[in-house]
Amino acid sequence: MPGLGASFGRGAATNYQQDLANSDCVLFMGSNMAEAHPVGFRWPLKAQARGAKLIHVDPRFTRTSAMCDVFVPIRVGSDIAFLGGLINYVLTHERHFAEFVLAYTNAATIVEDEFRDTEDLGGVFSGYDPKGREYEPAKGGWGYQGSEAEGKARKGGTTAHPTGYRQRKAGGGSHGMHGYGLMGGASSHGQPRKNATDVPGGCHRDETLQHPKCAFQLLKKHYARYTPEAVAEVCGCAPEQVVRVAELLCQNSGRDRTGMIVYAVGWTQHTTGVQIIRAAGILQLLLGNVGRPGGGVMAMRGHASIQGSTDIPTLYDLLPGYLPQPAADKGHENLDEYVGHEGLPTGYWANTKKFVVSLMKAWYGEAATARNHYRWKWLPRIDRDYSQLPFFRDMAQGKVKGYFLLGQNPAGGGPNAGLHREGLRNLDWLVVMDWFLTDSANFWKDAPDGPPPQGVKTEVFFFPAAAAPEKEGSFTNTQRLLQWHDKALDPPGDCRSDAWLVYNLGKKLKALYRGSRKAKDQSLLHLTWDYEFDEPPHLPDGTPSLIAGEPDVSKVLQEINGHSLTETDPSTGKPKLLSGFAELKDDGTTACGCWIYSGVFPAYGRNRARDRERTDNPVEPDWGWAWPHNRRVMYNRCSADPDGKPWSERKKLLWWDEQQHKWVGPDQPDFPPDTPPHYRPPPDATGMDAIGGAAPFIMKPDGLGWLFAPGPAKDGPFPTHYEPVESPVGNLFYPRQPDSPTTRYFEGPLNRIAHRPTPEYPVVACTFRLTEHYLSGPMSRFNSWLNELQPEMFVELSPELAADRGIEHGGWLVVRSPRGAIEARAMVTRRLRPLRVQGQTVHQIGIPFHWGYAGETVGAVANDLTSLVADPNVSMHEGKVFVCQVTAGRLDGPAPRRPTEPFAPWPTRAAVPDTPRAAQPEGHLT
C-alpha cells in the first residue's frame, strides 16, 4: 500500500475497524463494505445510530449505498477527480485544520525549484522519461529545498551524516517492481535512494504557507482546476453532490470531530490505485483526520491474511518487514551497500541494518557471520518484474517449468484469466494444493477454451489441503491484527496444511541435495529448517494428533518474532525471545524473521497473537497483537496537539503526561514513549533522535505527513486524474495525457488493449464482489448453502442500456472486451444508471467475478475480460475498469457448461456423535 505509505509512512490501515464506531462521518469509496465486509460494517452502522453521516461514492448502488445517508454515483475510474474536487473544496474554502496541517504535515516544506507540476507540463510532472515511461525524481526536482550538499552522493549506511534534502541521482532504470515503498520512507527498487527526503531538520520551510514552492501552495495550484463543475463533468455526477460530500466531511472534521475514509479494491485495482489512496491520505491530512479516534484511512483488505502476506511477503520483490528484495543492478551487491541505499539516516528506517542482519541470522543460522556479510549473496536477486502478471506471460511463452499454486486460483481469478490458463497449459508440471478440484486444478480437463486433455502436457499434482480449523497458525487481518487460530481437529485422509507441504518438501529437497558442494546449493543446505514438535502434539480434546510430519508452527512464529543468540531464557534454556524490534542488533547477536512482527512472541508460552482477553480499554490491546508493537491507531501522536494536549476531550487518545514524563492514553504510543512534545532535534541528529517531539510520522525521515510526496510513489508527488487504460472518454483535464504516464503494458495477441475510446467498446465495465461468494469461487462455489443464495453468473446493467440492446431482465447477454467474451444472465436494475460525462452518455455494467467452470455452480469467468496491465508501483492490474460491448443473446460455440460437482444439499447427514437424538440437528430430516 504505497499509497498510504507515501502519505503516512506505513502501508497499512491506520486505525482499527471498531474505531469506525467513533467516527462522525465515514466516506466509503472504492469499497462496498456492507457486501464485501459485512461484519466490519457493523461498526459504521453503530456510528450512524449515534448520528454520524455515512457517504457512499460508487459506480453502482449497492447494499452499502442502501445503508448510507448520501449516495453519489460516479463513473468507474474517476475517483481521483472526485477526491481532487474534495481537496479543492477544502483548500478554496480554507476548511482545512490549519494547526494540524502546519504542525504535522509537510505543507510548509519548500520543494526544489526545478519541480514542475502537471499544470505546467500538460499532464506530466517534471522528470518524465517518455521512452522508459517512468519518472526520474532527481531530474524532476521532486526533493526538498534546503540541503547543505545538494546532489552529493551519499556513502550509505545509517551512520552517514544526513546531508541532502535533494534528490540524489537515480541509480539506474526502474524495474517497476511492486510491493515496496509500502513503508513510505525507504525507497523502492524503482528509485534506489532517489528520494533524498531522508533528513528532517534543516529543510526550508515557510510557516506562513505562502511560498509558491511550498507543498501547500503547490497542492493548491495542482488541484485548482478540480472545481465541482469540472469534477462533475468527469465523474458524471452533479456539482452539488461534490459540494455536499465535501461539506459533510468538513463539518465533521476538526478538533472535536473526525471522519474516516474506507476503501478496498475498488480503489486499488486501478493503474492509478496508489494515487487514489494518496489522494485520500492528502484529504485526511488536510482535515486533520489522521492518528485520531474515528479518523484515518481504513483499508479493507480482501483475504484472511492478505495484510500478513505482504508483511511476511510471498511477493517477489520484498523481504519480510517491507525490506526490498536485493536487485541485481541497484547497488545491492553487498549488505552495507544495500543498507546504505535502502535505509534512511533519520526516522525509524535508520535501523535498517538491524532488520536485515537479524533476518539473515534467522534464515542461515550459524552459516551467516559478519565476515561473510551474513551470507547476503545467497539471497536471489531480481533483475526485472517477476510478479504474477508478467510471470504468467512468460509461462504462456513456455519459459517456466514448474509452478506451485497454494490456495490460489489464477485460472479463474487472474486478470485476463485466459492468458493464465494458457500459462498453466505450457508448464511441465504444476502443484496445486486446495480443498476442492478448483478451476486451476482441473484446467486441463474442464476449461472451455482449452484443447482436450490429450493436448495438454502439464503434469499436475493435487495435494488435498487442511481446512482452517484443522491447522493452527496466525492470520493478520485488515487492521494489522495478528490472531492465532487453534487447531480443533485433524484433517481427514491425506489432507495436510500448506505448512506441512512446504516443510516436508524442504526436508526432501535438503535430502536430495545432501553432500552437494556446489555454491548454488549452499543456501538450501544451510537454511535453518527445524520446526519439529518437542512433544507429540495433542488435539484440544486431549487425544493425540494422528498427522505425522506436521511442523510446529508456533516455532515458526517464534523465529519470526526473533530471539537473542547470546542470551538464554532461564526457564527453558532456549534462546531468549525478543520483546520487540527495539532489541534487534546489527552485530549478528539477534535473529528475527520479520522485524515488524517482533514482540508477538515475547516469551515461551506467551503467544500474543493468541491473546484473547477483553478489557475496559476501548482499543482492546489484549485481543490479538497488532504490528507495530501492538499499536492500534498508527501515528496516534496526532491525537494530541503540538503541545501534547488532546485536541478535544471527545477525541482524546494519547497525550503527554508531564509528571510521568511520557505519552499516556489507552493506546500504545506510536512514538518514542518519552520524547516530550517540545523536543527539537539538533541539526545533525540521526535515527529517532532526528524526529522532533511534534513530528508524528516516525517512519518518515522528516516525521511529517506528506501532502507533497517526493517518494516513494513512482507516478508522481501529487495524485492526478488520468483516465483508466481503457475508457470511453478522453481526459478532460489533460487531453494530451489520457492514461497514467507510467502504466506498464504487456500487450500481445492474448492481451489486447483498447487504448482510445472506440465505438466498438462503448460500455464501461466494473467487476465486483457479492456477499454470498468469495473470489473466483474455490471457497464458495463448492458450498450449497452459498450457491443457493447466488446460483448463477449475471451481469448488472441499467434499464436504459437493456432497452437499447433489447436485453430482457433474466435473459441472456454477451459481454465482449478486447480480451474475450462471456455470456451471463441479465440483471436489469436501476441500481445502475447511465451517466452524462463530457456531454455524452456513458453506460456502466457490473460483473461479479465469482464464477468459473469448476464447482457446484458454474458460469462465465469475469476475468476472461480483464486485461493484464500494471501500475508502476505494485504491478496492480486494472480489474475494476475496462471497456466492453454488450449485446443480447448467448455465445455461439461450446455447449453450456455443466457443474463439475453434483449439488449436495447437506454437508453431512451423519448423526452427531455422543449426542442423544433429542439434541441432533433438526435439519437432517431423517
Added chain:
Amino acid sequence: MPPHDTQTGRPPVGPQVMAEGRGLGFPAAGGAPALSDRTAETVPGYYDVPMLKPPVWKDLISWYFFLGGVSAGAYVTSRLAERYGGPKFRPLATVGTCVAAAAAVPCAPLLIADLGDPKRFHHMLRVFKPESPMNLGAWVLTAYHGAGAAALAREWLRRGKADDEQKNQGFVRNAADGLLVAVADVGGIPLALLLASYTGVLLTGGATPAWCKNAWLPALFSASAVSSGASAVSLAAEALGRVGVDTAADVARGPLHIVQSVAHLAEVITLVGYLSSVRRAVPAAWGTLVAAAGAEVLRRLPAGRRLRPWLDIGSAALSLFGAYHLRSTVVNAGHDSANDPQSRL
C-alpha cells in the same frame, strides 16, 4: 427527509427509454416471458411470490370429503328411514347402511394416504383437541366408524328375519339389539352430521381467501352430504332393485325424492352464498349447480315404469358427481387462491 439522498440534480437520461426499460421495478411491456413478468410492480406485492403456502393436500382429500359426505348422508337417510319409516323401509335401511359403510371404508385410508408420514396416522388420536377441526374430525371419523359398525352388526344379526321374528328372541338378544340401535342412531346420527359438516369447518380454518372463516362452507358441505347420501341410497336401491333384490325402491322413491330435492335446494342456496362471499368467483362451482339442477330435472321427466328407475339412477349419479365436483372445486379454489400472488391478506 428521505433516508437516502442521491441528488442527481439533473434530469434523468433518456426518460422515454427509461419508460420502456425492463428491470426490477419496471412493469414488463406485455407478453414477456416469465422472468420478466416477475418484475411487475403494478400492484404492491413481492414479485410473483404468493404470500401463502399452497395446501400440500393431494386430490385424495377431495375424495375423502366426498365419500365422507356420501357416507354420512346415506347413514342419516337410512337410519331415519328405518326409525321413522318403520318396517316398510327396512330393506331401504339395510341398503343405505351398507352404502354408508361402503363409502366410509375408504375414508381412513384416503386420509392416511394424504399424510406426509402415513405410518404416524395414529398420532391423530394422540390428543383430544377439538379446537383443531382436523383432530375433532379424526375422533368423529373414528367414533362414526364405531357407530357404523354397530348399525352393520345389527343388520347382520337380523339378516333374513322378519320384524316380528326379531321381536321375541329373549332378553339378551333384545338388549343387544336395543343397544346397537341406540349406538347407531343416538350416537351415529349426530356423528354423521358432524362428519358431514366438520370438513367444511376444517377448510374454513385455512388462511386462503377461498376458505378463510367462510360460514357457508360447513352448511354447504352438510347439504351436499345429505343430497349425495340420499342420492347414493337411491342409486343403490334402484340398481339393486333391477337385479331382483328387495330394496323397497318403489315405496322409498317418494320420500327419497323429497329429501334429495330439499337437500339440493339447500345445497344450491349455500353454494350461491359461498360463491358470493369469496373474493373471486370460482367458475368451476357452477358445475355443481348445474349438476344439482340437472338431477332434479332428470328425476322429474315424465317416464314409464321401466324407464323410471333409470332416470332415478341417472339423477342420483348426476347428484353424486355434483357433490364430488363441489369438494374438488372448493379444494382447488383454495390451492389457486394460495398460489395467486395477487391474493394478499
Added chain:
Amino acid sequence: MFGLPLLPNRRPPQPYSRQTEQKGSRLRGATLTKSVCPYCAVGCGMNVYTKGGTLIDIEGNPDSPINEGTLCPKGANSFQLAVNPHRQKFALHRKPFADRWERVPLDWALNRVAERVKEARDEGFRQKNEKGVVLNHVTTIGTLGGATLDNEENYLIKKLFSAGLGVVSVENQARI
C-alpha cells in the same frame, strides 16, 4: 374448545413428546476451540466445536471485539467448507496428456515433486548475469498463493523458495 373459550394469552400445559422433554443442544459435552474466519480480512473470531473427533459446529466468538459473535454468510458457512462431500481427501496425479486423475500415495507425490523441483532448479539456476553481476536465482519455477494462508506458512514459503532455492517469483494475490 373450538377456539372460543381459550383466552389468547393463556397457554395450558402442552403435549410434549419424550424427545421434546429432553430437548438439548448438541454442544453439550463438545470441545471448544478458538479460531479465526478464513474468508475475508475482517478477522472474525470463531468458536469451533468438535465432538468425538468430528466437527459439529462453527459460530462466531462472542468475546471477539471485532465481530462480537456475529458472522457473515460465508463465515457462517465455514462448517461446510470443512465438512463437504466435494472435498478431496487424497493426493491426485495427472500424467501429461492423460485425461483423468489418479489417486497416488501422499509420500510418492511429495517425492516426485521434490525431484521435479530439483531437476528444474538445477537446469534453470543462474548464478550471474551477462555483466557478471550476482543473480543466484531461478526463474523457471514459481509459487503463487499466500493471502489465504497463515503467516507462518507464508514465512516458510518465502524462506524455502526464496532464501533456500533461489526462486524469484514467489507471489500471491496481495498487491497494494
Added chain:
Amino acid sequence: MIPLAVLTDIAAELPNAFPPRRTPVPDADADEVMGFFTDATLCIGCKACEVACKQWNQLPADGLEFTGYSYDNTKHLGATTWRHVAFKEKITPDFGKWLMVSDVCKHCAAAPCQQSCPTGSIVYNEFGSVYVQPDICNGCGYCVVACPFGVIDRSMIDGHAHKCTLCFDRQTEGMEPACAKSCPTDSIQFGPIKQLRERARERVERLHEQGRADAYLYGADSVGDYGPLHSFFLLEDHPHEYNLPVAPPQPLRNQAPRYAAGLAVGAALAAVAAFVFGRAARAAP
C-alpha cells in the same frame, strides 16, 4: 401389505408419543417469553441469518434457481428455509431505496398452526415459542393452510412440517438463536419479548428524530386478527412490499357458529327426512 418393519417402528415410537406429557409453559404475555425483533433499517441483506440457520440446524440447501428478484434467490420461507431475506429495489432517478429485511416465523402469541395441529405436534414451548415436534408430526398439512404468513411448510423429504424453532435446542442452553447471533449489524435481535418491544419503540422514535418518518413497527402491537407477535419487525414501507400481510386472519377463531351452521342445515335436512319417511309410513298400507 404393510411391512413388518413399519409396524415395529410404530411400536417402538409409541412410548415417545403416547401418552403425551402435559408440560406447563408460560403464558403468551409472560415475562420469560422470548422473541425476535428484526429491524429492516439495519439489514444489509447479507443473508448471514439464512446460512447460520442452515448451519446450526443442518438444513439442506434447496436448489439453484436464479429468480431475478433483485438479490433474493430464496424467494420465501419453507420447510427447510427458516430465515429469508427479502429484497426490493425502489429506485428512481433521484431517490434510492433498497428494501431488505429478514423474514422469519412470527411465533404468534395465538398461533393458528398450533391450534390447527391435530396431533399436538405443534406446541408452545417453555420459552414461549411455537415449536413443531418433528417426532410427532405426521404431515397432515393442516398447519400449512392455517398460517396466514405463509411460513410453515411440509418437507418433501421427510413428509413432516418444519419451521423456525427459535433455536429451541440452543435456548435450552441459554444460547441465542443462530440467526440473531450471526447478524452482523444486529438487525436481528433476540431477547425477552417485552424488552424487545421497548427497545424497538425507542428505535422508532430515534429514527423519527433522524428524519426517517416512514419507520414503524409491524407486529409489536396487534396486526389483523393478531395480538402482538413474538417476532416483530421494524419496517419502512408497506408490508406487502416485504410479502407480509396487512390483515392476517385468525381463521380458526370462532368456529362454533360455523359448526352450528353446518349442523343446523344437516339437522334440518334430517328432520325433513324423518318427516317424509314418517309420513310415508303412515300414509300407505
